Amino acid sequence: MLNASLNKSLYSVIALLVLVMGLGLITSTAFAADEQSSQQQATTRTSDADLWRAVKAGESGYSTDKGLESNVLINVVGNEGKIARDTYLKPAIALAVVGVFAAFLVFYLVNGASKLDKGFSGKMVARWSQADIWLHWIMAVACLLLMVTGILIMLGRHFLAPYIGEGLWAGIIAFSKFSHDWAGPVFILSWLLCVIKWMPLQTFKLYDLKWFLVVGGYINFGPFKGKHPDAGFANAGEKMWFWTLVFFGLFVSVSGLMLVLPNLDLPREASMLALLVHGVSAAILIAFTIVHIWMATVLSEGGMECMVSGYCDENWAIQHHNLWYDEIKDNGTLKYKD
Incomplete structure (x- = not known):
C-alpha cells in the first residue's frame, strides 16, 4: 500500500x-519568436526610412524602363529649380513688366517728352529701307507675342486665372502655349537677320560715353536741360538695346529650342537650367523692350515716324543723330522724301 x-x-x-x-x-x-519579429519590424522600418531618404536625395535605383533618368524617382535639381523659379524668377518678370513701366510713366509725368528745339522742319530724311522696316516689325510682333504669352504662361495663374472661369482659362493657356511655340521660330529667324544686317551700325564710340553722362539729352530740367550729345546713326542707348537683344536674344532662343524640341531627350538638369536661363533672359528683354517702346513712342518727339515710313524729320536727325546727319550730308547720300 x-x-x-x-x-x-x-x-x-x-x-x-x-x-x-x-x-x-x-x-x-x-x-524568441516575438523578439525576432520585433527585430524584423525594426529592420523594416529602418530600411524604409533609408529607402525614402535615398529617394528624396535623388539616388538612382533599378527600373526595367531604359529611358533617360528612368531609375530616379525624385529629381533634386528639378525641385530646386522649381523653388528658384517661384522664389526669384516670377518676381523678376513681374518687376520687369510693372516696375519698369511704372518708372517710365513717372519719368514721363515729371519730365515730359523730349521736344524738338526748332520744331518740325517738314523735310523728311531717308533713314531706314523698306527691308529694315519689314524686318523690324516682324521681329517686334513676334517678340511682343512671345512676351505676352510667356507672361500668361508663367504668371497668368496668379493674376488672371482666379478671376475667370476654368474653361476660359484653359482656352487662354492652350492658345498661349501654341502661339508661344510657333512665334519662336519667327522671332529667331528675324532676330538673326536683324543682327547680321544692323551690327555694323552698332559699334560703340568714345563719344557714346557723353551720351550716357547727359542721359541722351532727354532731361528737360536742371543742368541737363538742352544738352544734346553727339550721336551717329545709332545713339548709345540704341546700341545698348541692340547688344542686349543680341546676347539675351541668343540665350532665349537656344534655351527655348532646348525646351520645345521633343527629340533632344535632355536630362532634367539641362532642362531646368534651360528653363531658368530662358526666364532670366526673357525678364531682361522685357525690361529693355518696355524702355525701347517708351523711347520710340512717347519720350522722343518724331521718333516713331522712323520705323513707320523709314523717314525722319531733318530737325530730328540734327538734334538726335547729328554725326550721322553730317556724314550723309558730306558724302552726298542725304536723300529727302519726295
Whole structure:
C-alpha cells in the first residue's frame, strides 16, 4: 500500500516537472519568436526610412524602363529649380513688366517728352529701307507675342486665372502655349537677320560715353536741360538695346529650342537650367523692350515716324543723330522724301 502511494506521488512529481519544462519551452520559444519579429519590424522600418531618404536625395535605383533618368524617382535639381523659379524668377518678370513701366510713366509725368528745339522742319530724311522696316516689325510682333504669352504662361495663374472661369482659362493657356511655340521660330529667324544686317551700325564710340553722362539729352530740367550729345546713326542707348537683344536674344532662343524640341531627350538638369536661363533672359528683354517702346513712342518727339515710313524729320536727325546727319550730308547720300 505504501509502495503504491509512493509510486503515485513520484508520477505526480514527474508529470509536474514535465509540465513546467513544457511551459518553459513554449514560453522561451514564443519570446524568441516575438523578439525576432520585433527585430524584423525594426529592420523594416529602418530600411524604409533609408529607402525614402535615398529617394528624396535623388539616388538612382533599378527600373526595367531604359529611358533617360528612368531609375530616379525624385529629381533634386528639378525641385530646386522649381523653388528658384517661384522664389526669384516670377518676381523678376513681374518687376520687369510693372516696375519698369511704372518708372517710365513717372519719368514721363515729371519730365515730359523730349521736344524738338526748332520744331518740325517738314523735310523728311531717308533713314531706314523698306527691308529694315519689314524686318523690324516682324521681329517686334513676334517678340511682343512671345512676351505676352510667356507672361500668361508663367504668371497668368496668379493674376488672371482666379478671376475667370476654368474653361476660359484653359482656352487662354492652350492658345498661349501654341502661339508661344510657333512665334519662336519667327522671332529667331528675324532676330538673326536683324543682327547680321544692323551690327555694323552698332559699334560703340568714345563719344557714346557723353551720351550716357547727359542721359541722351532727354532731361528737360536742371543742368541737363538742352544738352544734346553727339550721336551717329545709332545713339548709345540704341546700341545698348541692340547688344542686349543680341546676347539675351541668343540665350532665349537656344534655351527655348532646348525646351520645345521633343527629340533632344535632355536630362532634367539641362532642362531646368534651360528653363531658368530662358526666364532670366526673357525678364531682361522685357525690361529693355518696355524702355525701347517708351523711347520710340512717347519720350522722343518724331521718333516713331522712323520705323513707320523709314523717314525722319531733318530737325530730328540734327538734334538726335547729328554725326550721322553730317556724314550723309558730306558724302552726298542725304536723300529727302519726295
